Amino acid sequence: MEIQHLNVKIFAENSEGVDREKFTPVFHGWIQDQSGDELLLDVADYLHVPAGPGIVLIGEAADYGMDETGHRLGLRYNRKAKLEGSNNEKLTQALRSVLKGALKLESAPLLEGKLKFSRRELEFSINDRGIAPNTPGVWAELRGDFESFFSKAFPGNAIKMIPNPDPRQRFGVSVQTERPFDLEALLASL
Amino acid sequence: MKTSHDLWKSLLGKKIPADWGREIDIFETEIQLRKQGKLDEKLFAETRLRRGAYGQRYDNGQRHDGTKVQQLKFPSGELTKGPMTFCDAPGMQRIKIPIWGMNAEQLETMAELAEEYSDGIAHVTTRQDFQLHFIHIDDTPALMRRLAASGITTREACGNSVRNITACPYAGVCPDEAFDVSPYGRALTKFLLGHPDCQDFGRKFKPAFSGCKQHACGLTNIHDVGAIAVGKEENGQLRLGFEYVVGGGLGAVPFQAKTFEIFMAPEELLPTTQAIARVFARLGEKKNRNRARLKFLIKDLGLEKFQELVREERKILPYDPRWTSLIEDELRNEEKPLRAGGECPAGGSEEFQAWAKTNTRDQKQAGYTVVTVTLPLGDITPDQLRAMADLARKYTHETVRTTVEQNLVIRWVSKKDLPALYQELKAADLAQGGAGHIFDVVACPGTDTCKLGISSSRGLAGELRKRLSEQAFRLDQAVQNLHIKVSGCFNSCGQHHVADMGFYGISRKAGNYTMPHFQVLLGGQWENNGGSYGLPIVAIPSKNIPTVVERLTGRFAAEREKGESFQDFYRRLGKVATKTMLEDLIKIPDHDSKPEYYSDWGDPREYTIGDIGTGECAGEVVSLTEFELAAAEREYFEAQVLYEQGDVQKSGERAFRSMLTAARALVKTEFLDVPNDADSIVAEFRARLYDTQKFWDPFAGGKFGQMLFLAQEKSQDPYHAESAHHLLEEAQLFIDAAHSSYNKMAAQAAAPKAS
Numbered sequence A: 001m002e003i004q005h006l007n008v009k010i011f012a013e014n015s016e017g018v019d020r021e022k023f024t025p026v027f028h029g030w031i032q033d034q035s036g037d038e039l040l041l042d043v044a045d046y047l048h049v050p051a052g053p054g055i056v057l058i059g060e061a062a063d064y065g066m067d068e069t070g071h072r073l074g075l076r077y078n079r080k081a082k083l084e085g086s087n088n089e090k091l092t093q094a095l096r097s098v099l100k101g102a103l104k105l106e107s108a109p110l111l112e113g114k115l116k117f118s119r120r121e122l123e124f125s126i127n128d129r130g131i132a133p134n135t136p137g138v139w140a141e142l143r144g145d146f147e148s149f150f151s152k153a154f155p156g157n158a159i160k161m162i163p164n165p166d167p168r169q170r171f172g173v174s175v176q177t178e179r180p181f182d183l184e185a186l187l188a189s190l
Numbered sequence B: 001m002k003t004s005h006d007l008w009k010s011l012l013g014k015k016i017p018a019d020w021g022r023e024i025d026i027f028e029t030e031i032q033l034r035k036q037g038k039l040d041e042k043l044f045a046e047t048r049l050r051r052g053a054y055g056q057r058y059d060n061g062q063r064h065d066g067t068k069v070q071q072l073k074f075p076s077g078e079l080t081k082g083p084m085t086f087c088d089a090p091g092m093q094r095i096k097i098p099i100w101g102m103n104a105e106q107l108e109t110m111a112e113l114a115e116e117y118s119d120g121i122a123h124v125t126t127r128q129d130f131q132l133h134f135i136h137i138d139d140t141p142a143l144m145r146r147l148a149a150s151g152i153t154t155r156e157a158c159g160n161s162v163r164n165i166t167a168c169p170y171a172g173v174c175p176d177e178a179f180d181v182s183p184y185g186r187a188l189t190k191f192l193l194g195h196p197d198c199q200d201f202g203r204k205f206k207p208a209f210s211g212c213k214q215h216a217c218g219l220t221n222i223h224d225v226g227a228i229a230v231g232k233e234e235n236g237q238l239r240l241g242f243e244y245v246v247g248g249g250l251g252a253v254p255f256q257a258k259t260f261e262i263f264m265a266p267e268e269l270l271p272t273t274q275a276i277a278r279v280f281a282r283l284g285e286k287k288n289r290n291r292a293r294l295k296f297l298i299k300d301l302g303l304e305k306f307q308e309l310v311r312e313e314r315k316i317l318p319y320d321p322r323w324t325s326l327i328e329d330e331l332r333n334e335e336k337p338l339r340a341g342g343e344c345p346a347g348g349s350e351e352f353q354a355w356a357k358t359n360t361r362d363q364k365q366a367g368y369t370v371v372t373v374t375l376p377l378g379d380i381t382p383d384q385l386r387a388m389a390d391l392a393r394k395y396t397h398e399t400v401r402t403t404v405e406q407n408l409v410i411r412w413v414s415k416k417d418l419p420a421l422y423q424e425l426k427a428a429d430l431a432q433g434g435a436g437h438i439f440d441v442v443a444c445p446g447t448d449t450c451k452l453g454i455s456s457s458r459g460l461a462g463e464l465r466k467r468l469s470e471q472a473f474r475l476d477q478a479v480q481n482l483h484i485k486v487s488g489c490f491n492s493c494g495q496h497h498v499a500d501m502g503f504y505g506i507s508r509k510a511g512n513y514t515m516p517h518f519q520v521l522l523g524g525q526w527e528n529n530g531g532s533y534g535l536p537i538v539a540i541p542s543k544n545i546p547t548v549v550e551r552l553t554g555r556f557a558a559e560r561e562k563g564e565s566f567q568d569f570y571r572r573l574g575k576v577a578t579k580t581m582l583e584d585l586i587k588i589p590d591h592d593s594k595p596e597y598y599s600d601w602g603d604p605r606e607y608t609i610g611d612i613g614t615g616e617c618a619g620e621v622v623s624l625t626e627f628e629l630a631a632a633e634r635e636y637f638e639a640q641v642l643y644e645q646g647d648v649q650k651s652g653e654r655a656f657r658s659m660l661t662a663a664r665a666l667v668k669t670e671f672l673d674v675p676n677d678a679d680s681i682v683a684e685f686r687a688r689l690y691d692t693q694k695f696w697d698p699f700a701g702g703k704f705g706q707m708l709f710l711a712q713e714k715s716q717d718p719y720h721a722e723s724a725h726h727l728l729e730e731a732q733l734f735i736d737a738a739h740s741s742y743n744k745m746a747a748q749a750a751a752p753k754a755s
């Protein structure tokens, strides 16, 4: 089964100390630079909605958002455009994108080093119920792809995969590592 | 853009009503045709607008990033989906939520669509629609199929068409209503959707219903046509009917609706509205879109003349049994409660009591209440939509409606269930109080997504909401009850004219810079269905507007006389004194000392008006004939595809159909009610266009017309590869000739008449 439209969320560790309003100017800065892989278009502010998408940097092929879903702040990468390649390549691309974004945010001068992302947990989902409804059958089909990807991404680190049990939610799997991983090293290894 | 497009068609095929499915297939084909350059961009623009697929800010391919203008390089390059509107640029999808509201499945579908195609938010508009933003045009057919499978069509959500027919969300349960207008609204919605008499307007047409004259919820005064439920005594009997009003509208030039008929019998509602649609299509302005709404036609003709024309048109309307049958059907669809009514248990937390005071409203049915779910700026998340679906199932027969204040209401909640429902709303972050209160600020999309936005209406509304809710219950009760509405420009989508305090976006030059401002309007009336419109007082820099609100409300609270309304207070104070108290806030600080004044609320970029694009609110004025000729082209394209797939029989049939559609398009320029069967179309075409030589080609004479006659003669024979192929060639020639003939007619009509 072919994966498309991956979402990856990396969670913030210290969300209480983070001034959410600063994400807006930071993301506008990313648009000014256009230095990423995707064409970036606009910033949407949903801070007024509790547990919502937060501040979203809208792109043509993908969005980045400081997302608050489930009251858990984190950077979400949302791949919208179709990608060619194997499932492993698509997982790699999505993880690479979210890691690059996370590192950029951690070092953003406006955020004064106050934002730190978790080194133990990531959440992957497929944002297309047409190709991947959240069923045990889809999990059975994709489990192997996820397992092999995570074992290569986190060599020597025990991982726990927890599929999202709610059939109304998008197909998703949360991955937790026994030991913290290094964002830069992980990015370099992909 | 999504890879699952084709899957949805097969997954949902059977759940989608056949005619809706066919319409979406057609739209999908039109997208293909546009991409291949076979459908004109202007025509495609109006086509997509009529399916609710709207443009969005920056879709002209440029955006000021705060330091410079960026040219946005979309993958499909210069390909457009309308004039100056790039195909790959994200757009807005408007989704009509008709009078019957939403059931649980529809709420869940909306959640999925917001998550998968949009940016994780569904937005309720001031006309009780939903909107999803940042949608790729390629995703729209799948999105529409998923909506259709749950019983929602986006047909005629935008463009020059009959827009969402709205009604007070309390219809049927409000203690103050004359009677329940919902069945009549539903009947009119079904009747006018896709009605042939509503396809040739110069601009949009918005009907609304209200159950009473005194409240605001239906806002009939600001609509093109409005029906207000009334009762009258006749021979000791109570007769129910409508006070029917026409020609209202906001926009840059607001008009109050005028009474067309003081009492209209219910059976006259549909035919009279149809007659108005015909008069509007025939006489309404088509070239100057700024004067193309019904209100201008009525102004130009005078109400009496307009009434006379409509009554004449009404007399000659071909009888339609649906005028009454649709109403009879709908009267049988009565909403019912799921659970036994009762009383709300005494006590409960202070927080619950405060919420219940502002967010519940007793129904006329004892033991039941309507619960308002306050949505900040009209926004709701997918998880919240699913929570709403669960609650609608658990506590009611799935009776959820949208409101003009951008909230949701759950009807038929047993008062006994209120504490439990409150807890569940709270768990879903949906238990914010203050519905309809001063901090429940209404705003249009403004510069966030609208191409015409001048100032950030949502940014300002968010700021006011934040500041006012912090003081919420410390405010004087009279202040708590005030309404604030914000529009990003003079077009009034935020309905700023009918608020106690209204604001609309403008800009002002300050040296080499431009600064966002809002025009302040006072004196608007929300009650009485939007009974009077506010007048502009003064233009103030955006960043000073919260202080304006603070001063206006503070003075009102401090100096009002007992029972004096906000409108009366400021009328008493006078415009000069009001302006004087705001005088210091008008001053424009210089850029170096106060740079924050030169960016807008929620947007740190240096302010510019360079991002304003060309709006699509007015749609593209495309004549009915052009539309039908485009439909002929599309059928012809489908015939070609069928031929390529080897289905020659269907290919031949579709090619013949495309010729009929083109012929009918021309016939309709003279005879709007031409029946849709082949014999009638060909006979009318022969009499009106062929025998009169109007369709004749200067060189080929009547040759192309004869192709139609021959195709009709042979239409009962089976098609084979050669005959279908031959017909395909002739159909193309016939359609081309129909275009030339129409162009000739249009040129003749436009030519100056010899005196």
Ligand code: SF4
Pocket: B444, B445, B446, B447, B450, B451, B452, B453, B454, B457, B487, B488, B489, B490, B491, B492, B493, B494, B615, B617
């Ligand atoms: S009022 Fe103006 S800015 Fe607001 S949605 Fe309408 S056209 Fe756009």
